[in-house]
Amino acid sequence: KAGVTQTPRYLIKTRGQQVTLSCSPISGHRSVSWYQQTPGQGLQFLFEYFSETQRNKGNFPGRFSGRQFSNSRSEMNVSTLELGDSALYLCASSLASGPLETQYFGPGTRLLVL
Amino acid sequence: GQQVMQIPQYQHVQEGEDFTTYCNSSTTLSNIQWYKQRPGGHPVFLIQLVKSGEVKKQKRLTFQFGEAKKNSSLHITATQTTDVGTYFCAGPYSGGGADGLTFGKGTHLIIQP
Numbered sequence: 614k615a616g617v618t619q620t621p622r623y624l625i626k627t628r629g630q631q632v633t634l635s636c637s638p639i640s641g642h643r644s645v646s647w648y649q650q651t652p653g654q655g656l657q658f659l660f661e662y663f664s665e666t667q668r669n670k671g672n673f674p675g676r677f678s679g680r681q682f683s684n685s686r687s688e689m690n691v692s693t694l695e696l697g698d699s700a701l702y703l704c705a706s707s708l709a710s711g712p713l714e715t716q717y718f719g720p721g722t723r724l725l726v727l
Numbered sequence: 728g729q730q731v732m733q734i735p736q737y738q739h740v741q742e743g744e745d746f747t748t749y750c751n752s753s754t755t756l757s758n759i760q761w762y763k764q765r766p767g768g769h770p771v772f773l774i775q776l777v778k779s780g781e782v783k784k785q786k787r788l789t790f791q792f793g794e795a796k797k798n799s800s801l802h803i804t805a806t807q808t809t810d811v812g813t814y815f816c817a818g819p820y821s822g823g824g825a826d827g828l829t830f831g832k833g834t835h836l837i838i839q840p
Contacts, residue, residue, distance in 0.1 A: 712819035
């Protein structure tokens with residue numbers, strides 16, 4: 614099976630712009646979670662989608678949003694970008710939802726905000 | 728939501744030495760998972776522990792779940808250069824009425840040949 618894919622892999626934006634990142638889960642996986650990874654804060658949970666519904670949300674401002682489509686592909690959007698949003702954004706898919714599920718991570722999208 | 732604390736943040740060892748990273752929670756965990764992220768890579772699942780006092784081994788890696796299910800450890804015997812990376816533990820996260828996973832900040836393992 615193909616792994617989790619994320620596009621684009623690299624992105625440079627300027628403050629105030631918005632960005633949309635895409636994630637295609639492993640075939641058959643219905644849950645997609647998004648994480649922000651920075652050297653200082655580590656891996657921080659953004660949100661999880663399961664069957665097109667947001668099941669869980671981390672402590673991020675409303676500028677961070679996401680959605681999931683009927684084919685389980687997911688997108689996350691960040692509006693009004695700030696310098697501090699520069700990070701590696703990882704998505705992970707799992708068969709189902711919940712803490713017992715193994716997370717399969719994609720390669721990530723590295724976002725640089727100037 | 729619940730948090731898992733991981734120590735140490737960095738660990739320098741000579742190749743061949745042992746390495747241990749610890750994960751602690753203030754509340755009881757239903758389960759804990761361990762992941763490894765190589766430099767420039769993405770986290771990869773290693774193992775999941777569910778039972779109190781559980782010990783699992785993968786070659787030179789030994790994973791333990793505490794009796795009270797509030798802590799866990801990963802021990803690597805006789806480290807090799809291929810062990811370089813960041814090791815994360817992940818525990819349940821409760822928020823918004825549903826459960827997910829929350830990750831510790833990771834332990835960066837640096838190996839000096």
